[in-house]
Amino acid sequence: MRIEMNYISISKNSMSKKEFTEDQIKIARIAKALAHPVRIAILQLLVNQNCCYHGDMSEIIPVAKSTLSQHLTELKEAGLIQGEFTPPTVKYCINRENWENIRELFGSFIDNIAEMKSYC
DSSP: OOOOOOOOEEEETTEEEEOOOHHHHHHHHHHHHHSSHHHHHHHHHHHHHSEEEHHHHHHHSSSOHHHHHHHHHHHHHTTSEEEEEETTEEEEEEOHHHHHHHHHHHHHHHHHHHTOSOOO
């Protein structure tokens, strides 16, 4: 699978500026969500336990509960995890459907770089 480079062009005074592709925006959003060791630890915990409650994670992940909540929100907004709210607890798990899409997206991105004929 190859990443399609379908840019949206905006004309202004006969000059054309290329905007970012939808895939570029998605890759950047996911990379941002992955760009912290606490979030990687959360994902590894969820992969190994299938699901986990916020309170249980706060016993394992070495950050304050409020900080943990912020990281969980970042992962959830990026679509990497999903949460089930049953007061007074929240249970989190990996969003498997989205991970399949992410795998294809990043796989294509990495394959395109690996297939380059020349490097600097």
